[in-house]
Amino acid sequence: MITRRFFLKSGALAIAGLGASLAIPSFLEQTALAANQNSKKIMIVIFQRGAADGLNIVVPFGDAAYYKARPTLAIAKPSPSDEQSAIDLDGFFGLHPALKPFKPIYEAKELAIIHAAGSPDSTRSHFDAQDYMEIGTPGIKTTADGWLNRYLQVHKDVNKDQLAALRGIAIGNKQPRVLAGTTPSLTVASLNSFEVRGGTKTSSAFETMYGKSLDDIIAPAGVEALEAMRTIRKIRSSIYLPSNNAIYPNGQFGNSLKQIAQLIKANIGLEIAFTDIGGWDTHTGQKPRLNQLLKEFSSGLAVLYQDLGNKMQEVVIVTMSEFGRTVRENGTAGTDHGHANCMFVMGGGVKGGQVYGKWPGLEREQLYEARDLALTTDFRTVYSEVISKHCGAKDLTKIFPNFQAKTSLSILDT
Numbered sequence: 001m002i003t004r005r006f007f008l009k010s011g012a013l014a015i016a017g018l019g020a021s022l023a024i025p026s027f028l029e030q031t032a033l034a035a036n037q038n039s040k041k042i043m044i045v046i047f048q049r050g051a052a053d054g055l056n057i058v059v060p061f062g063d064a065a066y067y068k069a070r071p072t073l074a075i076a077k078p079s080p081s082d083e084q085s086a087i088d089l090d091g092f093f094g095l096h097p098a099l100k101p102f103k104p105i106y107e108a109k110e111l112a113i114i115h116a117a118g119s120p121d122s123t124r125s126h127f128d129a130q131d132y133m134e135i136g137t138p139g140i141k142t143t144a145d146g147w148l149n150r151y152l153q154v155h156k157d158v159n160k161d162q163l164a165a166l167r168g169i170a171i172g173n174k175q176p177r178v179l180a181g182t183t184p185s186l187t188v189a190s191l192n193s194f195e196v197r198g199g200t201k202t203s204s205a206f207e208t209m210y211g212k213s214l215d216d217i218i219a220p221a222g223v224e225a226l227e228a229m230r231t232i233r234k235i236r237s238s239i240y241l242p243s244n245n246a247i248y249p250n251g252q253f254g255n256s257l258k259q260i261a262q263l264i265k266a267n268i269g270l271e272i273a274f275t276d277i278g279g280w281d282t283h284t285g286q287k288p289r290l291n292q293l294l295k296e297f298s299s300g301l302a303v304l305y306q307d308l309g310n311k312m313q314e315v316v317i318v319t320m321s322e323f324g325r326t327v328r329e330n331g332t333a334g335t336d337h338g339h340a341n342c343m344f345v346m347g348g349g350v351k352g353g354q355v356y357g358k359w360p361g362l363e364r365e366q367l368y369e370a371r372d373l374a375l376t377t378d379f380r381t382v383y384s385e386v387i388s389k390h391c392g393a394k395d396l397t398k399i400f401p402n403f404q405a406k407t408s409l410s411i412l413d414t
Contacts, residue, residue, distance in 0.1 A: 040271050040314070041271070041391050041392065042264060042270055042272070042273065042316075043272055043273075043315075043316050043390065044260060044304075044317040044318070045274045045319075045320070046277065046317065046319040046320070047130070047133075047134075047178075047277075047319075047321070048276070048277055048278075048280050048297070048321035049279075049280065050281035050321070051129070051321055051325060051338070051341075052293075053290060053324065053335055054115065054325070054341035054342035055325070055327065056074075056096055056286075057342055058089075058113055058115055058342045058355065059074075059093065059096060060093055060115075060359065060362065061086050063092075063361065065327075069327045069328045069329070070327075071329070073333070075096055075097070077094075083097060087100060089106065089113075090354065093113070093355045097291075098292075098294035099298045100298070101298045101299050101301075101302035102344075104302075106353055108353075109350075109352040109353035110305075110352045111346045111352040111353070112344070112346075112350050112351060112411045113342060113345075113354075113355045113356065114343045114409065114411070115342045115359060116342075116357050116359060116374060117340060117343045117357055117375065117381075118321075118339065118341045118375055118378075119375075120375055121138035122339070123323075124337035126337075129322035130177075130322045131177060132322075133320060133379060134146050134176060134178035135177060136150070136178075136383075136399065136400050137400075145180055146176070146177050146178035146181055147399055147400060148168060148178045148274065149178070149180055149181030150398060151272070151391070151399050152167055152184070152185070152272065153182065153398070154393060154394075154398045155271075155387075155392065155393045163227055163268065163269070165184035165185060165186045166184075166268045167183075167269060167270065167271045168185040168272040168274075169186045169188065169260075169270060169272070169273055169274070170185070170186070170188070171256040171273070171274070171275040172187060172274075174187065175187040176276070178274060179274060186228060188232070191259050234266075235263065240258065240261075240262045242261065242303075242307040243306075244306050244309050246304075246306040248303050248307075249296060249299045253275070253277045253296055253297070253300050257275070257301065260304070261307045265308075277293070277296070279293055280293060282334050282335060283330065283336060285334060286329075287333065301317065301344075304317070305317075312346075312347055312348045316346070316386050317345070317347060318343065318346075318382065318383065318386055319345075320341075320343055320379055323340075323341060324338040324341035324372065324373055325338040327367060327371065338371070339369075339375055340376070341373070345386065345412075347390070349390055351411055351413060352411075357376055357377045357409070358376040359376075360373065360374040378403070378405070380403050381406075383400075384400060384403075385408060385412055389412040390412055
C-alpha cells in the first residue's frame with residue numbers, strides 16, 4: 001500500500017534515487033511550457049573529466065619541442081596525404097585528426113580555441129582539481145556552492161511563468177558540484193527516467209497525496225516536485241526528432257547532448273545546461289583511447305550544433321578539463337598528470353576561427369615545474385567573458401570571488 005509515510009521514508013522529494021535530483025525552493029503556480037515564453041541566452045558547459053591531453057587535442061606542430069618530447073605519441077604535422085596528421089588551423093596549431101567535425105565550425109568562425117588555459121592551482125589530484133574548477137575558487141576548498149549556481153543566484157531575470165528549477169539543468173547521474181547551492185537546479189539522469197519509481201499508479205498516488213497536503217513543509221516541496229515532473233513529462237510526450245538531418249552518435253555523451261537539445265527547443269526558460277564525458281586519464285595506451293574519445297566528443301558536439309541550427313545564435317558551448325597532461329610521454333605509451341590545457345568555445349556570437357591565448361612554449365625552461373605546459377589563461381577569464389557578454393551577468397565578483405581577469409580575450413561579440 002502506498003502511504004504518505006512511504007514517500008517520506010523513501011525520500012520522494014530527493015528524486016535522485018528515482019532518476020533525478022531536485023533542489024527546488026517553493027514557488028507559486030507556474031505554466032512550465034508557456035507558449036509565449038521569451039527565448040533566453042543559453043550556456044552549455046561540457047566537463048571532460050579525467051584530464052584531457054590538450055597538447056594532442058590542439059597540436060602545436062609549429063613548436064619543435066613538441067616532437068622531441070613525444071617521439072611516439074606526437075600527432076604528425078599537417079599533410080594532405082596523411083589522414084592521421086594534424087588538421088591545420090593557422091600554420092602553428094592543428095586539430096587532432098579525430099576532431100575533423102570541428103573544422104567546418106572553425107572555418108565558419110563559430111568555434112574558438114583557448115590554449116594554455118585552465119586552473120592556476122597546482123594540484124594534480126583529479127578530485128581536488130575538478131572541485132576547484134566547479135566551485136570557481138582554485139585552492140579554496142571551503143566554498144560551499146558552485147559558480148554556475150552563483151550565476152543563477154546573481155542573474156535573476158526570471159519570467160513569472162517560468163519554473164525556477166528549470167533555469168539550470170544537468171544531464172547526469174548525480175548533481176555536479178558546479179550547480180550545487182541555494183538556487184533551484186535540476187539533475188536528470190535521463191528525461192525518460194525522471195519519474196516516481198513504481199510506474200503510473202505510484203506516480204498518481206504521489207500527485208494526489210502531495211497535491212492535497214496542507215502541511216506547510218511538505219505541500220510546497222511536493223507541488224514543486226510535481227511541477228518539474230509534469231514539465232519533463234510534457235517534453236518527453238512525443239518522440240524527439242533532431243533537425244537538419246542530425247543523427248546523434250550512440251552512447252551516453254551523444255544521448256546527453258540530444259536531451260539538452262530537446263530541452264532547449266522546449267522553450268522552458270533554460271539558461272544553463274551541463275553534462276560531462278569521462279575517460280580522459282590516459283596514463284597508458286593513449287593513442288587509441290584518445291582517438292576514440294575525440295571522435296565521440298567532436299561528433300556529438302558537431303551534431304548538437306547541426307541540430308540546433310539557427311538556435312545556436314542564442315547558445316554558447318564551453319568545454320573544460322581539470323588539468324592537462326605532461327609534455328613528455330611516459331614509458332607506457334601515455335602521459336601523466338600535467339597543468340595547462342585547451343578549451344573550446346562554440347556558438348553564434350563567438351569570434352571564432354582562431355586560437356586565443358599566449359603560447360608559453362615547450363622548451364624545458366618554458367615549462368611549468370620543468371614538465372608541464374605553463375598556464376597563461378585562467379579558465380575563469382573565459383567563463384567571465386561568456387557569462388557577461390553572452391548571458392548578461394553584471395556582478396562577476398559574486399560569481400568568481402577574489403578574481404578579476406587581467407585582460408579580455410574578446411572571444412565574443414559585445
